Amino acid sequence: MLMLEKRPQPSKAWTLAAPLLAVVLTMICGGLLFAALGKAPIETIRTIFFDPLFSEFAWFYRPQLLIKGAPLALIAIGLSFGFRAGIWNIGAEGQYIVGAICGAAVGLAFYPTESFLIFPLMVIAGVLGGTLWALIPGILKVKFDTNEILVSLMLVYVAEQLLASMALGALRNPDGMGFPGSRNLAKYDSASSWISENAGMHWGVVAAMIAVIFAYVTLSRHQFGFNVRLAGQSPRAARFAGVNPKLLVLVCMGISGGLAGAAGLFEVAGPAGQISIDFNVGYGFTAIIVAFLGRLHPIGILLAAGLMALTYIGGEIAQSNLGLPGAAIQLMQGMLLFFLLMVDVLTNYRLRFGKGATI
Amino acid sequence: MDLSAINPVLLLASLMVAATPIILAAVGELIVERAGVLNLGVEGMMITGAVCGFIVAVNTGSPLLGFIGAAIGGAMLSLLFGFLTQFLLANQVATGLALTLFGLGLSALMGQNYIGIKAPEFPDWHIPLLGDIPVIGPIVFQHDPMVYVGLAIVVAVWAFLKYSRAGLILRAVGENHEAAHALGYHVVRVRMLAIMFGGACAGLGGAYLSLVRVPQWTEGMTAGAGWIALAIVVFASWKPMRLLLGAYLFGGVTVLQLNLQAAGMAIPVEYLSMSPYLATIAVLVIMRAGRAPGSLGQSFHASR
Numbered sequence: 052m053l054m055l056e057k058r059p060q061p062s063k064a065w066t067l068a069a070p071l072l073a074v075v076l077t078m079i080c081g082g083l084l085f086a087a088l089g090k091a092p093i094e095t096i097r098t099i100f101f102d103p104l105f106s107e108f109a110w111f112y113r114p115q116l117l118i119k120g121a122p123l124a125l126i127a128i129g130l131s132f133g134f135r136a137g138i139w140n141i142g143a144e145g146q147y148i149v150g151a152i153c154g155a156a157v158g159l160a161f162y163p164t165e166s167f168l169i170f171p172l173m174v175i176a177g178v179l180g181g182t183l184w185a186l187i188p189g190i191l192k193v194k195f196d197t198n199e200i201l202v203s204l205m206l207v208y209v210a211e212q213l214l215a216s217m218a219l220g221a222l223r224n225p226d227g228m229g230f231p232g233s234r235n236l237a238k239y240d241s242a243s244s245w246i247s248e249n250a251g252m253h254w255g256v257v258a259a260m261i262a263v264i265f266a267y268v269t270l271s272r273h274q275f276g277f278n279v280r281l282a283g284q285s286p287r288a289a290r291f292a293g294v295n296p297k298l299l300v301l302v303c304m305g306i307s308g309g310l311a312g313a314a315g316l317f318e319v320a321g322p323a324g325q326i327s328i329d330f331n332v333g334y335g336f337t338a339i340i341v342a343f344l345g346r347l348h349p350i351g352i353l354l355a356a357g358l359m360a361l362t363y364i365g366g367e368i369a370q371s372n373l374g375l376p377g378a379a380i381q382l383m384q385g386m387l388l389f390f391l392l393m394v395d396v397l398t399n400y401r402l403r404f405g406k407g408a409t410i
Numbered sequence: 411m412d413l414s415a416i417n418p419v420l421l422l423a424s425l426m427v428a429a430t431p432i433i434l435a436a437v438g439e440l441i442v443e444r445a446g447v448l449n450l451g452v453e454g455m456m457i458t459g460a461v462c463g464f465i466v467a468v469n470t471g472s473p474l475l476g477f478i479g480a481a482i483g484g485a486m487l488s489l490l491f492g493f494l495t496q497f498l499l500a501n502q503v504a505t506g507l508a509l510t511l512f513g514l515g516l517s518a519l520m521g522q523n524y525i526g527i528k529a530p531e532f533p534d535w536h537i538p539l540l541g542d543i544p545v546i547g548p549i550v551f552q553h554d555p556m557v558y559v560g561l562a563i564v565v566a567v568w569a570f571l572k573y574s575r576a577g578l579i580l581r582a583v584g585e586n587h588e589a590a591h592a593l594g595y596h597v598v599r600v601r602m603l604a605i606m607f608g609g610a611c612a613g614l615g616g617a618y619l620s621l622v623r624v625p626q627w628t629e630g631m632t633a634g635a636g637w638i639a640l641a642i643v644v645f646a647s648w649k650p651m652r653l654l655l656g657a658y659l660f661g662g663v664t665v666l667q668l669n670l671q672a673a674g675m676a677i678p679v680e681y682l683s684m685s686p687y688l689a690t691i692a693v694l695v696i697m698r699a700g701r702a703p704g705s706l707g708q709s710f711h712a713s714r
Contacts, residue, residue: 055499057711139503197694200450200503201641205687208634216680339507378518378629385512389494392505396498 055400065398070344070351073391074358080390081383090373098373099365099380112364114251118322120360121255122147122314124353126338128262129310131347133303135270136282140304142188142203143311144335145210146181150312151319152217153180155326158242159222159234169241173316174254181312182305184210189304193297199304211331218328237324244321255317259356262310267349279303311335340388359384416669422549426557429661431456431615431623433560435639436646436653437567438611444571444648445604446584446705450506451491452612453636454513459484459613460620461517464524464627467617473532477556477617484613485606487513492605496598499709510636518629529625532556556618561654563611568650580604584703587710597710612636634687641690647700656693663689 078100082092103112126143133140140146154177161169188202222233236242246252270276282289282299290296314334323330341359345351366380435452442449462483467476491509494500534554535541541551571577582590583600591597619635620627638660646653667682675682 055711141507191691191695195695197691198641198644201637201644201694202691204637205634205641205691208687209684212680212684216678219680220678336511340511343504376519376522378515378522380515382512382515382519385508385515388504388508389490389512392494392500392508393498395500400499 054403055396056403058399058401061398065394066346069394069398070346070355070391072394073344073387076390076394077383077387080386084379084382085375088375088379090369090375095369095373095375098369099362101365102368103361103364112368114249115364116357116360117251117256118253118360119363120356121253121259122318122334123338123341123359124259124356125255125262125314125317126307126311126335127341127345127352127356128259128266128349129307130338130342131266131345131349131352132279132306134283134342135347136279136299136303137286138300138303139200140185140188140203140307141200141339142185142205142207142210142335143307143338144331144333145203145207146184146308146311147315147318147335148207148210148214148331149184149315150177150181151315151323151330152214152222152326153177153312154316155233155236155319156217156222158236158239158320161241162234162239165241167241170244170254170320173242173320174313177312177316178309179312181315182309184312185304185308186301189301192304193300199300203304207335214326214330215328218326218330222326224325232327233325235324236320237322242320244317253317253321255314255321258313258317259353263349263353270349275302311338337384340384343388344391416673419545419548421665421669423552425658425661425665426550426553427623427661428664429657430557430560431618431635432639432642432660433564433654433657434556434615434618435612435636436642436657437560437564437650438608438615439639439643440646440648440650440653441567441580441611442604442608443643443706444584444703445580445601446587446703446708446710447495447601447605448502448506448707449488449491449509449605449608450503450640451488451509451513451636452608452639453632453634454510454516455484455487455609455612456513456616456619456636456639457517457630457632458487458513458520459616460631461521461524461616461627462613463617464529464620465520467530467621468524468527471530473530473621476529476621477614480613480617481610482613484609484611484616486609487516488605488609488612489602491609492602495709496601496605499711502707502709514630521627521629524627525629527627529621529627532622532625554622556614556622559614560618564650564654571650581703584705587705587708591710591712597712601710612639615639638686638690641694645693645697648703649700659693660686660690 078096082096085095086092103109126147130140130143154173157176158169158173184206187206188199191197191202192199218231224232224234237245244253244255246254278294281292282294319326337359341352341355345355362380362384369375370377435456439449439452459480463476463480466479467473491505494505495502532554534552537551541547571581579595580600583595583597587597616632619631624631642653642656642660645656664686667685671679671682
């Protein structure tokens, strides 16, 4: 009989090996899935995971990696603080949308003035928008003890409706001949987040890098990072150590919302270009997978964001070249999280063969 | 705006229909949570049920078989959650989220050839005598059978938890799994059964959307209904009868805003569409939840 025995400490080796094993298992199962869909499994896996990096057209895809990876890393870094402390902000998608709306609104208000001050103002507005949107579930949790998972998620649907009304109403391009969607911010020099469009560099990429470094230092060297980890591992011990649990909720929600809002702003002012009804593509939800796959560790999140960006781009290539349905990629991303959670049992438990209590 | 276009009888009648998918999904989750398991994957199981039910119903021409297929589909998906959380002791919050993301992808893949097809007709019952009562008849007694199945499940769950021995064991497992284990109950077995029941109910709720309410298959069609069902379980303080109240309240807001949209209210459509979600938040804030089951969300590992 197979048994699980709790490890006194989580295994260091498995902490690192689990994500890798999960990726391998996902490739295998993904291959089986593609075979079931009538595609050549090995070729499809190669198209998704290797072609964007090493094929003859890789020069075209590599910049895309930065574009897709930056918002994922930025949002996931924010989420990782809360997830470590057991505060579950699931509504990053909504905060991303509201950040984009607020930032874009500031930029559009100044159109067509040119000034180097406009973009920083937009960033501030985006961060503020995301933070405030995330503080709604935070404050409700602190004041009324409501469940932050449910409230933050409900606010995603509210934000989506808000986005639609903005694209059709207040922020609609007055010169757009009645089509929904705002002016193109990427073509408005003072508001564009592009640094070099050909290299895929925009300010979001820079912000993601800064966030990774900042998060790394905070978590490993600063009292706040220690408090976050302590609250997650032992809420009681944290209380004795003088950690204010309510303040922690607000700060963690605020950080994750602010970074998600920033990601939204950089996206709307660069790669997306405008506020439109279908502006959000699910980065806020994929970032949850990224945060877990990166073990809630800043460096891990950076790598995981790269990998998820790869599946997005590779998925698009497979979609156009091999006719793979887009949903198959979405399914594979979900599968990856499942395998990770599955393999993670080995991090905390040891497998034992022998007789004993059956479960 | 023409408020006289809103017929109160029709409004109340459609309220019962709008509340049904939420009732079905929420009553399943209620049993799961009373057994001490927090399954946040309701949305994923619901949408998988929606697509499974739709595929079966279209291919067999029978909505009834569709609902059975949906229940099986939802239960199968919930087994995945059960295996991870009960046997591999994975974090229930993370696994539930994974189940939702996975279910959304799976359903989109399964349903890609079924977009734009109409579901087979699922006729309303006109219950003789009762259905002929003026006003009350059309409101309560002229619906499709699933409305009554949903209500029957709620009553059955209430009786099961209150009067049956099995219900008592399930509550014991949810309140204190260590003690239940010490008494010799199979904690994991009870929980697996509860999880499967929850999955089957969520599947039925999803199929009600794709077969009766809409009735079509579109990607992401549950649009948060599973999350609202989770909120309603909290609102109901884990009590089956209060769950009906929450679901009808939600159904009422949904139907009212749809009617106001149709009546051409001066508020933009988008703001009216927000109202069910805002109402759910308001309900979570105003209604102080009762006490949650003692072992809710904790993994159980029999150390010996």
